[in-house]
Amino acid sequence: MEHNFEKLKEHILPLSNATDFHHAKNEWKLVGVEINEDWDNCPCGQSIKELCYIENQLNNQKTYVGNVCINKFIGIDTGNLFAGLKRIAKDDLANANEDLIIHAYKLGYIFEKEYSFLMDTKNKRKLSEKQLAWKQKINNRIINQTVVRAK
Numbered sequence: 413m414e415h416n417f418e419k420l421k422e423h424i425l426p427l428s429n430a431t432d433f434h435h436a437k438n439e440w441k442l443v444g445v446e447i448n449e450d451w452d453n454c455p456c457g458q459s460i461k462e463l464c465y466i467e468n469q470l471n472n473q474k475t476y477v478g479n480v481c482i483n484k485f486i487g488i489d490t491g492n493l494f495a496g497l498k499r500i501a502k503d504d505l506a507n508a509n510e511d512l513i514i515h516a517y518k519l520g521y522i523f524e525k526e527y528s529f530l531m532d533t534k535n536k537r538k539l540s541e542k543q544l545a546w547k548q549k550i551n552n553r554i555i556n557q558t559v560v561r562a563k
């Protein structure tokens with residue numbers, strides 16, 4: 413199935429203050445991300461497992477769209493965020509990539525000290541035991557807030 417822009421627009425516009433999409437899309441901000449094990453649907457009709465929760469900054473309406481539509485139509489760049497999430501979900505000692513670190517900080521999943529630590533060590537292969545334990549702890553917090561396992 414295609415990403416149906418008309419369907420996405422029909423979903424987003426009634427939740428926005430502006431009446432044309434080009435202005436309406438700027439009212440929205442990314443407030444959360446999630447990886448689901450079960451399929452869900454983006455308002456465009458596409459089946460998705462990567463959910464981007466967005467909130468309207470003017471009227472506080474909330475909804476979610478898929479990882480493609482958020483980039484393509486809403487204009488919020490998530491970069492390699494989901495690839496990074498999948499990597500740490502698979503291996504909680506893995507290094508988070510830069511997009512994941514930035515978004516995790518912006519979304520309030522990690523503290524400033526943790527942000528600096530992850531950034532400093534994002535390309536490091538060798539970490540001390542203490543650093544590894546810290547990384548694992550941070551990664552698990554990010555995973556707990558973003559990965560929804562099937563029950």
Ligand SMILES: [Zn+2]
Pocket residue numbers: 415416420454455456457458477478480481
């Ligand atoms: Zn979509």
